[in-house]
Amino acid sequence: MSDTIQGHGQAALRTRVRETKFCTACGACVNLCPYQAYYQDEVVTLHVCDLQEGRCFAFCPRTATDLDSLRARLFDPQDLTPEIGAVKDYSICRAADEKIRRQAQHGGTVSALMSLALEEGIIDTAVVAQGGDRFTHQGVAVGEAAEVRKRGKSKFIAAGTIAAFNRAAQSDSQKIGVVATPCQALALAKMRMKPFPEKDNNIDKLKLVVGLFCGWTLSWKKLIPLLKTRTNLEEIVGMDIPPGKGQVAVFTQTGAIAIPWEEIDPLVREGCRICLDTTAEFADISVGSARLPEDWETLRSWNQVIVRTKTGQDLIDLARKKGILEFREVPAEVLEELKKAALNKKRTALKTIMEKTGTPEDLIYVDRRDSVICRILG
Ligand SMILES: Cc1cc2nc3c(=O)[nH]c(=O)nc-3n(C[C@H](O)[C@H](O)[C@H](O)COP(=O)(O)OP(=O)(O)OC[C@H]3O[C@@H](n4cnc5c(N)ncnc54)[C@H](O)[C@@H]3O)c2cc1C
Ligand code: SF4
Ligand code: SF4
Numbered sequence: 001m002s003d004t005i006q007g008h009g010q011a012a013l014r015t016r017v018r019e020t021k022f023c024t025a026c027g028a029c030v031n032l033c034p035y036q037a038y039y040q041d042e043v044v045t046l047h048v049c050d051l052q053e054g055r056c057f058a059f060c061p062r063t064a065t066d067l068d069s070l071r072a073r074l075f076d077p078q079d080l081t082p083e084i085g086a087v088k089d090y091s092i093c094r095a096a097d098e099k100i101r102r103q104a105q106h107g108g109t110v111s112a113l114m115s116l117a118l119e120e121g122i123i124d125t126a127v128v129a130q131g132g133d134r135f136t137h138q139g140v141a142v143g144e145a146a147e148v149r150k151r152g153k154s155k156f157i158a159a160g161t162i163a164a165f166n167r168a169a170q171s172d173s174q175k176i177g178v179v180a181t182p183c184q185a186l187a188l189a190k191m192r193m194k195p196f197p198e199k200d201n202n203i204d205k206l207k208l209v210v211g212l213f214c215g216w217t218l219s220w221k222k223l224i225p226l227l228k229t230r231t232n233l234e235e236i237v238g239m240d241i242p243p244g245k246g247q248v249a250v251f252t253q254t255g256a257i258a259i260p261w262e263e264i265d266p267l268v269r270e271g272c273r274i275c276l277d278t279t280a281e282f283a284d285i286s287v288g289s290a291r292l293p294e295d296w297e298t299l300r301s302w303n304q305v306i307v308r309t310k311t312g313q314d315l316i317d318l319a320r321k322k323g324i325l326e327f328r329e330v331p332a333e334v335l336e337e338l339k340k341a342a343l344n345k346k347r348t349a350l351k352t353i354m355e356k357t358g359t360p361e362d363l364i365y366v367d368r369r370d371s372v373i374c375r376i377l378g
Contacts, residue, residue: 009053010048024217026060027139028163028191040136041159055195058196061186062365079308082371083346088313089307093302094326095112097112106302118148125173125175127141127168127178137160139159157220169202174205181280182211183275183277188282191206208315209284210287216275226259232252238251242296246260276349277342281308283308285309288338
C-alpha cells in the first residue's frame with residue numbers, strides 16, 4: 001500500500017484508480033455528490049471537484065485499505081480464516097420454492113434470503129442488479145420481494161450497485177440490504193468504518209449484505225462486440241461458467257452458446273486481476289455455486305453458503321425454520337476445495353500487483369503488513 005486515504009479526493013481517484021484501470025465499477029464513488037455518474041460499466045466525471053478529502057476516494061475498494069481493521073470491526077476473531085475470511089457456518093442449500101429457483105442463477109438462495117429479509121421487515125429496501133438495454137447492467141433499489149425475485153440471475157458485467165445504495169441511503173429507506181460482489185462488499189465495509197464521521201452517508205441504514213462469490217467481471221465495451229458475433233443481444237437470457245470446461249456459456253432463447261476461455265480472458269476487467277477476494281469476505285452471508293462431485297445440471301440448482309456474522313446467522317436460521325431454504329449434506333472436502341481456490345486467487349492477484357509495482361512493499365491498495373498477506377508472502 002503506497003498511500004493513505006487522508007488528503008485525497010476526486011482528482012486522486014481519477015489518476016490512481018480510474019486511469020490506472022484498477023477501478024472495479026463498484027459504484028461506491030457515485031451518488032455521494034453530483035460530480036460523478038455511472039454509465040454503461042464505467043464511472044464518468046460530470047464536473048471537476050477540488051475537495052481535498054473525498055468520500056469517493058475513502059470508500060473506493062482500490063484505495064488504501066486496512067483489511068485487518070475491517071476484520072476486527074466486523075467479525076468475531078475466532079471465525080476468521082486466511083483463505084475465505086470469517087466462517088460461522090457453511091452449508092449447501094437452495095430455495096425451497098421451485099418458482100424462485102427457475103428465475104435464479106443457481107439455487108436461488110440469494111433471491112430467497114433477500115425476499116425473506118424484506119417480508120420479515122429486517123430490511124425495507126433491497127439493492128440488487130438489473131439489466132438494461134444493450135446488455136447493460138446497473139443497481140436498483142426495490143421494496144417488494146417479488147421485485148427482488150424478478151431480478152435473479154448473474155450477469156458477468158459490473159453493475160455499479162453501490163451507486164444505488166448511496167441513493168437509497170439518502171431516501172426514506174431506513175433499513176437497506178444489498179446484494180454485493182466482493183469488491184462492493186469491501187466498499188460497504190470501508191463506509192462502515194466512517195472515515196469522516198460528520199458525513200458518513202447514512203451508512204447505519206445498511207442492515208444486511210448478501211455477498212456473491214466472484215471470479216471476475218468482463219468489460220461491457222469489449223464483451224458486446226464479441227456477443228454480437230454470436231447472437232442478438234435481445235435473445236440472451238443468461239450466462240454461466242460450467243466448472244472445468246474452460247468456457248463461458250451464454251444462454252439464448254434458442255439454446256446455449258459456448259465461448260472458449262481464450263476469447264473471454266482478454267475481456268476481463270483489469271481491476272479484477274488484482275482482486276484478492278473470491279467469496280465476498282466482508283458480507284454477512286456469501287453465496288456461490290455449489291461445487292460437488294456431481295454433474296453440472298444437478299449442481300446448477302444448489303448454492304454453497306458461508307455465514308459470517310450474527311446478522312447472517314439469524315437470517316439463515318430463520319430461513320431454515322420457515323422452510324424457505326432446503327439443505328443437503330456437505331462432503332468434508334468441499335470447504336477445503338473452496339479455501340484452496342480462494343487462496344489461489346489471492347496468490348495470483350498478489351503476483352500481478354507486484355509485477356505492476358515492481359516491489360512487494362507496494363501492494364497498491366492493501367498493506368504488506370496485513371496478517372493474511374504476511375501468511376501468503378511470508
Ligand atoms: C460477476 C459475477 C461473478 C461470479 N463468479 C462466481 C464464481 O467464480 N464462482 C461462484 O461460485 N459463483 C460466482 N458468482 C455467483 C453466482 O453466479 C451466483 O450469483 C450465486 O451462486 C448465487 O446464486 P443464486 O441462484 O442464489 O442467485 P440469484 O437468486 O439468481 O440472485 C443473484 C443476485 O445477484 C445480483 N447480480 C447479478 N449480477 C450481478 C452483478 N454483476 N453484480 C452485482 N449483483 C449482481 C442479482 O440482481 C440477484 O439479486 C458470480 C456472480 C457474479 C455476478
Ligand atoms: S472502484 Fe468503485 S469507488 Fe473506486 S473508482 Fe471504481 S467505481 Fe469508483
Ligand atoms: S473479481 Fe473482484 S474486483 Fe472483479 S468484480 Fe469480482 S469482486 Fe469485483
